[in-house]
Amino acid sequence: MSDAPHxxxxxxxxLRVRDLVVEFPMKRGRRVxxxxxxxxxxxxxxxxxxxxxxxxxxxxxxxxxxxxxRPTSGSIEFESTELTALGKRELRExxxxxxxxxxxxxxxxxxxxxxxxxxxxxxxIWNRGTVEERASRVDKTLEEVGIDPQRAHxxxxxxxxxGQCQRIAIARALVLDPxxxxxxxxxxxxxxxxxxxxxxxxxDLKAAHGLTMIFIAHDLAVVxxxxxxxxxxxxxxxxxxxxxxxxxxxxxxxxxxxxxxxVPVPDPSLGRATTAITxxxxxxxxxxxxxxxxxxxxxxxxxxxxxxxxxxxxxPGHHVAxxxxxxxxxxxxx
Amino acid sequence: MTSLQTDGRVADxxxxxxxxxxxxxxxxxxxVCAVDGVSLTxxxxxxxxxxxxxxxxxxxxSRSIMGLLPSTxxxxxxxxxxxxxxxxxxxxxxxxxxxxxxxxxxxxPMVSLNPVMRIGEQIAEPLRIHLGMSRRDAKATAIRLLxxxxxxxxxxxxxxxxxxxSGGMRQRVMIAIALACGPTLLFADEPTxxxxxxxxxxxxxLIAEQRAERNMSVVLVxxxxxxxxxxxxxxxxMYGGRLVEIAPTKVLFSQMRMPYTEALLQSIPxxxxxxxxxxxxxxxxxxxxxxxxRGCAFAPRCAFARDRCREExxxxxxxxxxxxKFACWYPVGSPEYHETKERISAGLEIGSTS
Numbered sequence: 001m002s003d004a005p006h007x008x009x010x011x012x013x014x015l016r017v018r019d020l021v022v023e024f025p026m027k028r029g030r031r032v033x034x035x036x037x038x039x040x041x042x043x044x045x046x047x048x049x050x051x052x053x054x055x056x057x058x059x060x061x062x063x064x065x066x067x068x069x070r071p072t073s074g075s076i077e078f079e080s081t082e083l084t085a086l087g088k089r090e091l092r093e094x095x096x097x098x099x100x101x102x103x104x105x106x107x108x109x110x111x112x113x114x115x116x117x118x119x120x121x122x123x124x125i126w127n128r129g130t131v132e133e134r135a136s137r138v139d140k141t142l143e144e145v146g147i148d149p150q151r152a153h154x155x156x157x158x159x160x161x162x163g164q165c166q167r168i169a170i171a172r173a174l175v176l177d178p179x180x181x182x183x184x185x186x187x188x189x190x191x192x193x194x195x196x197x198x199x200x201x202x203x204d205l206k207a208a209h210g211l212t213m214i215f216i217a218h219d220l221a222v223v224x225x226x227x228x229x230x231x232x233x234x235x236x237x238x239x240x241x242x243x244x245x246x247x248x249x250x251x252x253x254x255x256x257x258x259x260x261x262x263v264p265v266p267d268p269s270l271g272r273a274t275t276a277i278t279x280x281x282x283x284x285x286x287x288x289x290x291x292x293x294x295x296x297x298x299x300x301x302x303x304x305x306x307x308x309x310x311x312x313x314x315x316p317g318h319h320v321a322x323x324x325x326x327x328x329x330x331x332x333x334x
Numbered sequence: 335m336t337s338l339q340t341d342g343r344v345a346d347x348x349x350x351x352x353x354x355x356x357x358x359x360x361x362x363x364x365x366v367c368a369v370d371g372v373s374l375t376x377x378x379x380x381x382x383x384x385x386x387x388x389x390x391x392x393x394x395x396s397r398s399i400m401g402l403l404p405s406t407x408x409x410x411x412x413x414x415x416x417x418x419x420x421x422x423x424x425x426x427x428x429x430x431x432x433x434x435x436x437x438x439x440x441x442x443p444m445v446s447l448n449p450v451m452r453i454g455e456q457i458a459e460p461l462r463i464h465l466g467m468s469r470r471d472a473k474a475t476a477i478r479l480l481x482x483x484x485x486x487x488x489x490x491x492x493x494x495x496x497x498x499x500s501g502g503m504r505q506r507v508m509i510a511i512a513l514a515c516g517p518t519l520l521f522a523d524e525p526t527x528x529x530x531x532x533x534x535x536x537x538x539x540l541i542a543e544q545r546a547e548r549n550m551s552v553v554l555v556x557x558x559x560x561x562x563x564x565x566x567x568x569x570x571x572m573y574g575g576r577l578v579e580i581a582p583t584k585v586l587f588s589q590m591r592m593p594y595t596e597a598l599l600q601s602i603p604x605x606x607x608x609x610x611x612x613x614x615x616x617x618x619x620x621x622x623x624x625x626x627x628r629g630c631a632f633a634p635r636c637a638f639a640r641d642r643c644r645e646e647x648x649x650x651x652x653x654x655x656x657x658x659k660f661a662c663w664y665p666v667g668s669p670e671y672h673e674t675k676e677r678i679s680a681g682l683e684i685g686s687t688s
Binding site for chain 1: 501532560561583584587599603612614615616617619
């Protein structure tokens with residue numbers, strides 16, 4: 001386990017991901033290296049935030065957990081079941097306990113069905129309880145997310161706003177009483193005033209149902225608000241993982257620093273941040289050798305070009321994969 | 335005081351004056367007033383931020399000024415650009431202003447660029463049409479513009495197609511096209527919404543740099559208060575088609591009067607907040623413009639609203655600072671505001687002890 005000191009073998013983990021690799025084949029034998037060997041675990045009741053820019057592999061990671069598509073290699077252990085080894089039928093069964101919420105709430109609901117039926121579907125498919133029990137469960141769940149069940153019974157998605165559709169999608173994910181919910185950019189399509197409503201709702205639901213969550217987003221402030229632990233990804237690899245207050249106060253990876261410096265702050269008295277970085281991430285078809293961030297990193301040297309940095313603990317609960325971390329490791333005497 | 339250059343362009347002073355602008359769309363469900371009585375001014379070299387959520391009218395406002403509206407739209411009021419009246423009987427042909435006087439950077443470069451045309455030709459097009467340049471000169475200028483917007487290897491890129499460029503590069507091309515004919519006024523409508531945060535910072539920096547270099551005025555339309563905070567001189571906040579607050583950027587953030595502006599700022603998660611900070615969400619959602627509420631459009635969602643707010647729309651009133659205007663009967667800092675605030679916090683305390 002020395003190669004992955006950020007993993008916590010002693011915790012009650014809902015999810016353990018080891019050496020996850022997802023590659024997509026292309027023409028002429030080339031491959032997109034979407035996720036290149038990442039490992040992490042999620043404790044019961046914990047929210048793991050995954051941040052990074054488009055193309056960093058954060059959504060692919062979320063989908064690989066659901067086995068859509070199946071990862072190229074690596075292990076995904078969900079409540080002590082190895083998902084990658086499951087056959088089709090067992091996998092369907094397991095997926096009832098892992099649910100997903102997507103970015104675009106309107107297109108993730110069937111436009112031609114009444115929304116109450118969309119929420120009822122999972123219960124019908126899995127034959128949970130009697131017809132009356134299902135109905136009352138659906139109504140209760142809709143009420144919990146703040147949607148009037150009567151209106152949901154009569155209306156189709158286009159009659160609801162984006163924020164309301166996202167609430168309905170959350171109800172549908174919740175109705176089977178899952179253990180883990182994977183949220184992929186759940187608030188980025190919403191208006192700012194509605195975004196806070198949905199974030200607060202997710203926090204409330206997590207507390208009420210003891211949910212474990214993976215929250216994937218590009219907005220660093222949103223991720224900080226909702227997460228118990230935050231992982232930063234760049235070009236298919238994990239850069240840094242820590243609890244949010246520590247990570248945002250003392251980023252150790254130069255990329256995390258760049259990300260934080262780029263966020264526009266709604267306070268003109270702080271002045272304008274100067275551009276922290278030039279260029280854009282390279283293509284995941286032929287990712288750089290060594291540390292994948294080295295071509296854009298101000299601190300990069302020869303070692304970074306050759307050697308892939310391993311995760312190291314620089315302070316309790318704060319791990320970084322960098323040869324030249326910005327935070328000096330705390331030396332523990334004796 | 336406006337001073338003109340020899341070519342009739344505004345060199346200094348007031349560039350744009352919008353007075354009581356109303357833009358109405360005819361729709362199947364009846365007329366929709368997307369911009370309702372907006373007045374504002376903009377000086378040469380100034381950057382104005384228009385902030386609002388979807389349906390606030392921010393995009394329609396900028397398109398109304400530029401004259402980029404569908405035929406179902408009707409504009410009333412007055413828009414003066416330099417010494418020209420854009421809505422009067424002697425209104426100029428807008429196509430003569432586009433490019434040379436005003437231009438726009440659109441939100442989504444994926445759909446705004448022509449996928450089957452080389453980017454060099456797309457930059458050259460306005461140069462040839464508006465400035466009458468030869469093909470050769472236009473291409474040389476296009477390469478210079480690509481260099482201006484920091485596209486590496488402009489000599490090679492000029493012959494490429496949009497799909498060969500990344501999202502950030504395409505947005506740079508959009509900016510190059512908008513800058514091509516040296517406009518005095520640049521509209522940027524959510525120019526960074528589709529982009530990653532590191533690229534967003536680069537693009538905003540680029541627009542700021544070009545603005546300074548060209549003494550250009552910029553109208554930055556966005557939903558992101560963070561984006562306007564660092565890149566504008568004046569901010570106009572819109573809600574339900576109306577201007578609800580306008581002030582110099584620093585004044586707006588330090589002395590905001592409109593409860594909507596305050597609520598909006600408080601609802602955004604911030605990097606300097608601790609994790610799991612409870613967000614002050616605004617209940618409800620933006621108004622339906624087909625059926626706008628009577629009175630103040632924000633009243634149904636406003637914690638400080640009273641009977642008067644639901645009956646009578648507040649006019650834009652001037653604050654202590656003459657450049658600061660807001661539309662609210664019981665603004666932030668008023669006795670009624672404090673009274674409600676005390677009641678809310680007292681209510682919360684009772685709630686938490688029970």
